[in-house]
Amino acid sequence: MTQPAILAEGLEKRFGALVAVDRCSFVVNEGEVFGFLGPNGAGKTSTMRMIACVSPKTGGRLEVFGLDVNERPREIKAMIGVVSQENNLDPDLSVYDNLVVFARFFELDRAEAARRADELIEFFGLGEKRDTVIEVLSGGMKRRLTIARALINRPRLVILDEPTTGLDPQARALIWERLRTLRDRGSTILLSTHYLEEAERFCDRLVIMDNGKILIEGRPDEIVSSRMGRAVIETVDDPAVLACLAREGIAYERFGDLVHITTNSPEPLIQRLVSSCNPSRLSVRNATLEDVFLRLTGRGLKD
Amino acid sequence: MNWRTVRAIAGKDLLEVRKNRLAIWSILGLSFILSVGMPLLIGLLPFDVGPSGGDLGPFEALMTLLPPALQGLPDGARMVVLMLGYFLAPLFLIIPLMVAAIIGAESFVGEKERHTLEGLLYTPATDLELYAGKVLAGAVPSVLAAYLNFTAYAIVVNLVSAHIVGGIWFPTVTALALAVWVGPAVALLGVSASVLVSTRVETFLEANQLTGLLSLVIVGLMVGQGSGLLLLSLPVLLLVGLVIYAVDLVLIRLGAAVFSRDRLMARA
Numbered sequence: 001m002t003q004p005a006i007l008a009e010g011l012e013k014r015f016g017a018l019v020a021v022d023r024c025s026f027v028v029n030e031g032e033v034f035g036f037l038g039p040n041g042a043g044k045t046s047t048m049r050m051i052a053c054v055s056p057k058t059g060g061r062l063e064v065f066g067l068d069v070n071e072r073p074r075e076i077k078a079m080i081g082v083v084s085q086e087n088n089l090d091p092d093l094s095v096y097d098n099l100v101v102f103a104r105f106f107e108l109d110r111a112e113a114a115r116r117a118d119e120l121i122e123f124f125g126l127g128e129k130r131d132t133v134i135e136v137l138s139g140g141m142k143r144r145l146t147i148a149r150a151l152i153n154r155p156r157l158v159i160l161d162e163p164t165t166g167l168d169p170q171a172r173a174l175i176w177e178r179l180r181t182l183r184d185r186g187s188t189i190l191l192s193t194h195y196l197e198e199a200e201r202f203c204d205r206l207v208i209m210d211n212g213k214i215l216i217e218g219r220p221d222e223i224v225s226s227r228m229g230r231a232v233i234e235t236v237d238d239p240a241v242l243a244c245l246a247r248e249g250i251a252y253e254r255f256g257d258l259v260h261i262t263t264n265s266p267e268p269l270i271q272r273l274v275s276s277c278n279p280s281r282l283s284v285r286n287a288t289l290e291d292v293f294l295r296l297t298g299r300g301l302k303d
Numbered sequence: 304m305n306w307r308t309v310r311a312i313a314g315k316d317l318l319e320v321r322k323n324r325l326a327i328w329s330i331l332g333l334s335f336i337l338s339v340g341m342p343l344l345i346g347l348l349p350f351d352v353g354p355s356g357g358d359l360g361p362f363e364a365l366m367t368l369l370p371p372a373l374q375g376l377p378d379g380a381r382m383v384v385l386m387l388g389y390f391l392a393p394l395f396l397i398i399p400l401m402v403a404a405i406i407g408a409e410s411f412v413g414e415k416e417r418h419t420l421e422g423l424l425y426t427p428a429t430d431l432e433l434y435a436g437k438v439l440a441g442a443v444p445s446v447l448a449a450y451l452n453f454t455a456y457a458i459v460v461n462l463v464s465a466h467i468v469g470g471i472w473f474p475t476v477t478a479l480a481l482a483v484w485v486g487p488a489v490a491l492l493g494v495s496a497s498v499l500v501s502t503r504v505e506t507f508l509e510a511n512q513l514t515g516l517l518s519l520v521i522v523g524l525m526v527g528q529g530s531g532l533l534l535l536s537l538p539v540l541l542l543v544g545l546v547i548y549a550v551d552l553v554l555i556r557l558g559a560a561v562f563s564r565d566r567l568m569a570r571a
């Protein structure tokens with residue numbers, strides 16, 4: 001039995017009267033990619049900051065690689081790499097200097113720091129910008145550099161708080177591609193995001209948080225199939241269709257101007273709908289985490 | 304406390320200072336004015352270098368306080384000695400003070416301005432190491448700058464006055480004590496003051512201006528000097544140094560107590 005990378009039990013973070021993280025329990029195993037999903041204010045950042053030992057927990061138990069965050073923060077920090085939500089690179093330094101300077105805080109000697117810096121510059125495709133002051137880099141490059149910096153100490157656990165938020169799709173794809181390589185090398189990765197499709201594809205396991213609470217935990221496909229069934233039929237929200245669905249005894253949910261019907265066997269249901277309700281529009285798609293989220297919270301993730 | 308981390312932090316801050324042109328040019332400009340410009344100007348003033356006996360007005364009393372070896376010089380020469388060797392010397396302390404204050408402002412407040420403290424939070428470096436690194440980054444270059452400038456000052460002073468005084472006469476014992484003993488004390492004062500100031504202000508310039516107020520200490524020394532109160536005496540200088548070191552100790556401990564990344568970033 002190997003020891004988990006992170007163990008949280010009844011973890012809590014209060015800011016005065018506000019409960020940002022409300023008695024959360026979860027386990028992240030070594031080698032796993034674990035996601036925190038949730039809307040803004042859900043408590044993702046607060047949770048990750050406690051794990052990174054930069055924000056004291058106000059209750060519960062929290063261990064990283066078996067070490068208590070309150071008792072052994074230095075040792076924990078030496079073993080992890082953190083990409084915080086905001087880039088906090090040094091704007092006055094070059095790409096290379098940002099990495100080398102940071103390396104020195106992890107007690108790497110000069111030669112080793114230089115070696116790793118160049119390695120990471122290569123890995124993140126920043127070679128052409130090596131000696132450029134980071135002020136002039138694009139958002140995607142800055143993000144890549146921030147991730148590179150978090151890897152300078154060869155961390156056993158990498159924590160990424162919304163690594164792709166605010167970037168264009170191309171820049172995001174590039175980052176996911178690099179993270180995938182990292183995952184394949186066996187790093188334990190903890191990340192938060194509100195791009196559900198990306199999380200669904202990338203995470204081995206994830207939790208959905210809202211208002212400081214974990215609503216659900218599990219493998220993405222299992223969460224979707226257990227909560228939603230295989231498919232979602234979408235049709236228009238008009239009174240005739242609603243009346244027909246009620247008459248047929250078909251369960252549905254209304255979201256904005258759409259009606260969702262979830263099912264494990266869409267084909268016969270579609271035939272039934274078309275023949276008896278005759279809606280003006282109808283479509284089928286695979287159920288997604290977004291649907292689970294809508295159902296759990298009654299609202300979309302990007303609200 | 305881990306010395307490698309402390310050194311890494313000091314190294315980073317000095318790298319940062321090197322990139323701050325305003326800081327570099329302030330330091331270089333100030334150094335040049337005080338160590339080269341001022342003595343050159345005074346040395347070239349047309350003092351009457353005739354025989355003794357002229358009316359030196361208010362300076363007459365001060366002249367009598369000069370060391371016996373210099374008493375026999377002509378009035379003009381004594382005047383130059385008085386100006387270069389004694390009046391200007393405390394002014395020279397502005398260098399370690401300002402260099403320390405500029406670096407301090409850059410390393411503490413600059414970090415706040417650039418939002419780079421957050422990044423440091425994620426490293427194993429402790430607040431105390433961070434603080435020690437920053438104090439080191441301020442203290443070492445300012446003491447170094449003070450010594451370099453003192454050397455430059457000594458060379459210029461002798462260049463412009465050796466011919467009227469009759470040989471190489473500077474540094475005097477008191478000037479040496481000022482540079483070697485009081486200089487580092489004042490450097491530490493600049494560093495520790497800028498730490499405390501940085502917890503209150505948001506920009507490099509503000510910090511610099513506030514710490515600049517410390518120059519008042521030096522103005523105080525000059526006034527004391529000019530009024531004959533503190534003039535020339537080695538014991539007085541040693542005592543002044545001692546007092547400043549004591550203040551340094553208090554301020555540095557106070558700084559260590561208030562310095563926290565969380566506080567500087569104003570978040571928990």
Ligand SMILES: Nc1ncnc2c1ncn2[C@@H]1O[C@H](COP(=O)(O)OP(=O)(O)O)[C@@H](O)[C@H]1O
Pocket residue numbers: 015018019020038039040041042043044045046047570571
């Ligand atoms: N330093 C803080 N002081 C007070 N409240 C905070 C602080 N940081 C976060 N919060 C609050 O805690 C809640 C959770 O925030 P956060 O963890 O940042 O959520 P997320 O990362 O999921 O968007 C929010 O209501 C937020 O306003």
Ligand SMILES: [Mg+2]
Pocket residue numbers: 041044045046085161
């Ligand atoms: Mg967040």
